[in-house]
Amino acid sequence: MSNLxxxxxxxxxxxxxxxxGLDVFLLFFTGYAIMFNDELWWMLTLMGGASGVTAIHxxxxxxLIALVVFWITLQIISxxxxxxxxxxxxxxxxxxxxxxxxxxxxxxxxxxxxxxxxFAGYKADEVPLLSYIGKGVxxxxxxxxxxxxxxxxxxxxxxxxxxxFQTKAAAMAFVTFHGLLGVIMLMGVMFHIFEHxxxxxxxxxxxxxxxxxxxxxxHHGDDEEPDTTGIERLSLSPSWxxxxxxxGAMTVIGIVSVLIGSIFDEGYPVPRELAIGGGPASILLxxxxxxxxxxxxxxxxxxxxxxxxxxxxxQQLEEEREPPAAADGGEPQTDGGQPNTDDAASEN
Amino acid sequence: xxxxxDLPEVNGYSRVSVLISTVVGLVVAGLALxxxxxxxxxxxxxxxxxxxxEGGGIGxxxxxxxxxxxxxxxxxxxxxxxxxxxxxxxxxxxxxxxxFQRLADQMREPxxxxxxxxxxxGGSPNSGDRQxxxxx
Numbered sequence: 001m002s003n004l005x006x007x008x009x010x011x012x013x014x015x016x017x018x019x020x021g022l023d024v025f026l027l028f029f030t031g032y033a034i035m036f037n038d039e040l041w042w043m044l045t046l047m048g049g050a051s052g053v054t055a056i057h058x059x060x061x062x063x064l065i066a067l068v069v070f071w072i073t074l075q076i077i078s079x080x081x082x083x084x085x086x087x088x089x090x091x092x093x094x095x096x097x098x099x100x101x102x103x104x105x106x107x108x109x110x111x112x113x114x115x116x117x118x119f120a121g122y123k124a125d126e127v128p129l130l131s132y133i134g135k136g137v138x139x140x141x142x143x144x145x146x147x148x149x150x151x152x153x154x155x156x157x158x159x160x161x162x163x164x165f166q167t168k169a170a171a172m173a174f175v176t177f178h179g180l181l182g183v184i185m186l187m188g189v190m191f192h193i194f195e196h197x198x199x200x201x202x203x204x205x206x207x208x209x210x211x212x213x214x215x216x217x218x219h220h221g222d223d224e225e226p227d228t229t230g231i232e233r234l235s236l237s238p239s240w241x242x243x244x245x246x247x248g249a250m251t252v253i254g255i256v257s258v259l260i261g262s263i264f265d266e267g268y269p270v271p272r273e274l275a276i277g278g279g280p281a282s283i284l285l286x287x288x289x290x291x292x293x294x295x296x297x298x299x300x301x302x303x304x305x306x307x308x309x310x311x312x313x314x315q316q317l318e319e320e321r322e323p324p325a326a327a328d329g330g331e332p333q334t335d336g337g338q339p340n341t342d343d344a345a346s347e348n
Numbered sequence: 349x350x351x352x353x354d355l356p357e358v359n360g361y362s363r364v365s366v367l368i369s370t371v372v373g374l375v376v377a378g379l380a381l382x383x384x385x386x387x388x389x390x391x392x393x394x395x396x397x398x399x400x401x402e403g404g405g406i407g408x409x410x411x412x413x414x415x416x417x418x419x420x421x422x423x424x425x426x427x428x429x430x431x432x433x434x435x436x437x438x439x440x441x442x443x444x445x446x447x448f449q450r451l452a453d454q455m456r457e458p459x460x461x462x463x464x465x466x467x468x469x470g471g472s473p474n475s476g477d478r479q480x481x482x483x484x
Contacts, residue, residue, distance in 0.1 A: 010360040062377050070373030078365035105446040112447065119451070133440070140433075149380075156384030165416065173419045180426040187430075187437045195444050200452035214358040231454050238458040248445045252438065259434040263427060 007208025007216065008129050010080070014212050014310070016071060021303045023063045028186055028296055030057035032289075035179040036261050039289040061152050068145055087129040088139075094132035111229065119201040121229030137192060144185040151178040183262045187255045190292060193299035194251040198244040203237050210306030211313050247298070254295045257288025 009017065030053045033043040047053045075081030097115035104112050114120075120127040130138065155161045155175050165171040196206040264285075 010358060012361045012366055062381050065380050066373040066377035068373075069376040070369045073372040074361060074365055074369035077368060078361050080359045080361050081365075083359075101443050101447060104450060105443055107450075112451075153380055153384045160384075160386075165419075170416045170419060173416070173423060177419065177422050177426060180423060180430060183426075183430045184433045187434050191437050191441050191444075194441060198445075198448060200448055200455055212358070212360075214355060214360065217355055231451060232456070234455050235460065236452050236455045236458055240452060244445075244448060244452075248441070251441055255434060255438055255441065259430060262430055 007211065007213050009209055009212055011212040011214060012074070014210055016067065017209055018303055018307055020064075020067050020071075022300070023060050023067060024185075024189065025296055025300045025303075026056060026060040027064060028182070028189070029293070030054070030060070031179060031182060032186065032258070032293070035176075036258075036289050039261065039286040040293065043293065058156065061149070064145065065149050065153075068149060084129065088135055090132075090135055090139075093128070094135060097132040117229070118195075118199050118206065119229055119231055121201075121231055122226040123229050133195065137188065140188055141185060144181065144188075147181055148178065148185070151181065180262055183258060186258055186292075186296075189299065190251050190254050190295045193295060193302065194248060197298070197302050198240075198247055200236055200240055200244070201231055201234055203240050203244065205302045205306050205309070207306055207309050207313075210303075210310045212310075215313060215317060247295070250291045250295050253288050254292025257285055258292050261285055261289050 029043060030047060033040045033047060033053050034050070034057075037044055044050070044053055047056060075084070093113070093115045097113035100109050100113040101116050103109035111117075114123070114126040115128055115132050117123075117127050117131065151174070154164070155171075155178055161171045161174065165174065196202070196209065197204055199206060202208075
């Protein structure tokens, strides 16, 4: 018997992740269409101009608050949530995993640390609930979402905002602050999409975030005790090298461009210091920021695709679990990857 | 589903906790909306001639720019955080990119003999179109 790679997400977590992703993508598209309006003018127009964009941003903003509060409450009131608290705290293993990742890249380690491993394969039981990147994502995104929600509420109403500050320019400076805060998350999400879309064993999307653990058999039928994760037994997708190179480049260009854009093109309609339309609104920056938005768009598509795969997985599982109809007297359909009932019973 | 023997027992979230959390989430979001709406004040009270500001008058606030030093500091702080974390995220992208290249090198090349290969999804190894669904 050996373990099969499986995710850690429950059904509720997969659903929450998809909804949060959709909401955050919409907030990014609308928010940065405003902040980077020089570069993303088409996005602003496409979503109904300034009024359309701000309306969508507000609606999804309230959606974000509902989702975040839902998740915090669930983690506090459920025993499953409470039992996970200790598992998200940073530990020495996380630092070791980061160092070993660097060594792995330099060829000084043969495999990634269990706390870094995305493809766990036969060694799935060694892998903790969250990798070191997973913990970073949880911490940074939690802090970001909280600060963004609070600052977002404070700038909800234009007149209320103006009343809080001495001058209109100061009010706009606070709006700028809100936008700059989101840049960290914007860059982080681009990396998140690359990390979980371009892993060679999971390409084009890591289904572990979409197919709940309860639907994935954990054991494989053979008896050998493998020494490796078993990745050497997988075939690389023919398009992986080309697509991962292009997408990796797009991710890097996107991150660099929004970072540069956030420094030079920070304010709307008036920047912190009065230099209207300031900054290098060059063609390169325009292309770069648009590439970043395409990376986000790919993430949105992959998230939807992950859900399509879950539905297909559910249907396939359902078909295989039905009592063998065998109207033709033949064998019921079997699948090489699914252990039969007897095997599983003896393993458990 | 008639038979789930080979599927794991998972400690999921109970329906009650999900329901309570949903209600709390929606109520808090509703209250937040109500609170934010309360910021609205009449246009009448805004931006009248403002003699207390030096050289004050209608529109003079645009000329003076941001007059709150704390905000300037906050923005500078966030700029720094953006740059530092941006650089860190870029390092992470490069580490993963390189790690993925090494992992890909450990895998079988497309078209290589796959008689002993297993699919990542535990499905049939010979039907390449079922691996990760990237049949194209």
